[in-house]
Amino acid sequence: MLSVNSDGKVLVRRCFLTLRPFRIFVLGIGFFTLCFLMTSLGGQFSAKRLADSPFTIRTEVLGTGESRGALRRMNDILETLVRRMDMLARLENASEYRRGEEAEHYGLEGLQTVGLMEKIQAIAQNVSDIAVKVDQILRNSLLRSKVMEGQRDLCDIPRDPRFPDCSGKVEWMRSRWTSDPCYAYYGVDGTECSFLVYLSEVEWFCPVLPWRNQTVGSYSKYRPKKQAAFRTELSSLLDLMGTGKESLIFMKKRLRRLEAQWLLAARRLENKVLDTPKEQKQILVHIGFLTEESGDVFSPRVLKGGPLGEMVQWADILAALYILGHSLKITVSVKELQSYLGVPPGRGNCPLTDPLPFDLIYTDYHGMQQMKQHMGLSFRKYRCRLRVVDTFGTEPAYNHEEYATLHGYRTNWGYWNLHPKQFMTMFPHTPDNSFMGFVTDELNDTERRQVAQNKVRNMAVVYGKEAAMWKLQGKEKFLSVLHKHMEIHGTVYFETQRPPEVPAFVKNHGLLPQQDLQQLLKKAKLFIGFGFPYEGPAPLEAVANGCVFLQPRFNPPHSSLNHEFFRGKPTSREVSSQHPYMEMAVGKPHVLTVDYNNTQEFEAAIKAILRSKVEPYLPYEYTSEGMLQRLHAYIQHQVGCSV
Numbered sequence: 001m002l003s004v005n006s007d008g009k010v011l012v013r014r015c016f017l018t019l020r021p022f023r024i025f026v027l028g029i030g031f032f033t034l035c036f037l038m039t040s041l042g043g044q045f046s047a048k049r050l051a052d053s054p055f056t057i058r059t060e061v062l063g064t065g066e067s068r069g070a071l072r073r074m075n076d077i078l079e080t081l082v083r084r085m086d087m088l089a090r091l092e093n094a095s096e097y098r099r100g101e102e103a104e105h106y107g108l109e110g111l112q113t114v115g116l117m118e119k120i121q122a123i124a125q126n127v128s129d130i131a132v133k134v135d136q137i138l139r140n141s142l143l144r145s146k147v148m149e150g151q152r153d154l155c156d157i158p159r160d161p162r163f164p165d166c167s168g169k170v171e172w173m174r175s176r177w178t179s180d181p182c183y184a185y186y187g188v189d190g191t192e193c194s195f196l197v198y199l200s201e202v203e204w205f206c207p208v209l210p211w212r213n214q215t216v217g218s219y220s221k222y223r224p225k226k227q228a229a230f231r232t233e234l235s236s237l238l239d240l241m242g243t244g245k246e247s248l249i250f251m252k253k254r255l256r257r258l259e260a261q262w263l264l265a266a267r268r269l270e271n272k273v274l275d276t277p278k279e280q281k282q283i284l285v286h287i288g289f290l291t292e293e294s295g296d297v298f299s300p301r302v303l304k305g306g307p308l309g310e311m312v313q314w315a316d317i318l319a320a321l322y323i324l325g326h327s328l329k330i331t332v333s334v335k336e337l338q339s340y341l342g343v344p345p346g347r348g349n350c351p352l353t354d355p356l357p358f359d360l361i362y363t364d365y366h367g368m369q370q371m372k373q374h375m376g377l378s379f380r381k382y383r384c385r386l387r388v389v390d391t392f393g394t395e396p397a398y399n400h401e402e403y404a405t406l407h408g409y410r411t412n413w414g415y416w417n418l419h420p421k422q423f424m425t426m427f428p429h430t431p432d433n434s435f436m437g438f439v440t441d442e443l444n445d446t447e448r449r450q451v452a453q454n455k456v457r458n459m460a461v462v463y464g465k466e467a468a469m470w471k472l473q474g475k476e477k478f479l480s481v482l483h484k485h486m487e488i489h490g491t492v493y494f495e496t497q498r499p500p501e502v503p504a505f506v507k508n509h510g511l512l513p514q515q516d517l518q519q520l521l522k523k524a525k526l527f528i529g530f531g532f533p534y535e536g537p538a539p540l541e542a543v544a545n546g547c548v549f550l551q552p553r554f555n556p557p558h559s560s561l562n563h564e565f566f567r568g569k570p571t572s573r574e575v576s577s578q579h580p581y582m583e584m585a586v587g588k589p590h591v592l593t594v595d596y597n598n599t600q601e602f603e604a605a606i607k608a609i610l611r612s613k614v615e616p617y618l619p620y621e622y623t624s625e626g627m628l629q630r631l632h633a634y635i636q637h638q639v640g641c642s643v
Helices: 019-042 064-094 096-106 113-152 166-179 181-185 192-202 235-240 246-257 259-272 299-304 309-323 334-341 365-375 377-385 401-407 445-454 475-485 514-523 538-544 580-586 599-611 624-637
Strands: 002-004 010-012 282-286 327-331 360-363 386-389 423-425 459-463 487-490 526-529 548-558 575-577 591-594
Touching (some): 166 192, 235 246, 235 327, 282 309, 282 365, 309 386, 327 334, 360 365, 377 386, 475 599, 514 538
Parallel strands (some): 282 327, 548 591
């Protein structure tokens, strides 16, 4: 340490130097120099900064002057340090005797101050040499960047026969690139280069420019394959479904009620497919008809007798996918859909920001329209992953855009150019589409015996929860015949007073919860339809509970050509009765189809039902195990557009 007395004389108290502090000092100087060089040079050759457009490469090396100046300042500091150490050395020589005594007192050997000075001077010289070399590197880098800038100025439209649409797309971009903010999001700034980079790396209409990184866009995140394992609960699925809609509340209640049935079926199926590979899929389920953007006319009507068939099917699809062990994302919101898909900000004209993270997407026509609106060209790229839940089916003539246009089959719901097997129906209408189905309550042996004991021979339940379904012309005639033989029950929704459409002799229970409706069907002998709704799940549920289903025959058959309900649907299928599957696949003695306008035929059917003894019946394809097996086969074997 140095101190100055009042006379201005410099006194040397102590100046202890040991070998270990010296090494630390030298290493510190070297480490500081290395860190400085890494910091100075590390960012100088970067192609772009965060604030730069991804389609512009900086043509000058930033910080060149600053780096040189910092190196000079560092060199000056070291030279100053050398001068001060030289002064200390002279002071120490003047007080050699005093320092000798102190060194002897503290047990120190002679110190090599001169060696220290030489090493510090060598470090200073090395830093000076490094500064010269850095200056040369920066000059060379600046020269190379200017050469690259000259290449980038030459963004002529490539003439490549493999990309015939390139010039037309560039021309379109010149006049329309401001029409959607998504183009600016991807770096388009109105220059020819930005057009070509976008059309070659984000879209695929032009070849990649020679001076661009040839691997751009080729990277996709690797996702290791996992095996799907059957799940043993549904509680986590309920959490995935969200809240806030009456439709979702209904679906959750159904899942809770049928949970034991699903889990038992899973154990049975697991024993059958133990040796079968079961790859876990990443699956997005987007229920488009329940989104606010589609109007969601179903949710407000859940508690007012509205149609529940679609919600029954979707609840069962979710249960099956989850129990089979797949990874699910569930959405009933377009905003959530955009987030899951990776939709860029804008109006939906640009592709997704990243490769689609889902192996399969289960949706409906509303959801498919929403995806097309927001996915840009990515919709065409990934459309093979779609599975469209379609109650009544889509025929190939309506699905093929060119054929539909030429032959008059265009409708609001058709011409998607999917593979027909990607459409999944509620009942097996046609081999052109895939059969998705749903599940029905299954009775165990004890419940079957109870049903047989508690059946009320002359009790009938009418199929129709909305008062509008009772406005059928001529219903009084056949209902009076039915009333002569049986007690008629209804489950028609009403708020304050009995619906006037329901005759006084009908015992109306009002809208019943699903569990109470099941109990009513277990007691009834007959479940009778008025002709609408078409092809719903209720007749199958009635037959599974030991009822006979009586339905009207249509002559001529109903279709899109002669009936308003089917008009616009992408099918020309003729419906010969209210429920063709029940008529043809189930049939007598569980299902009777008659002409309601023929009083004698109708009354004969009623008498035959009264005499019959019918056991509960449920086709295997509508059991939980049947649906799990079917969906498992679809997921593992329907690959892409080769379904």
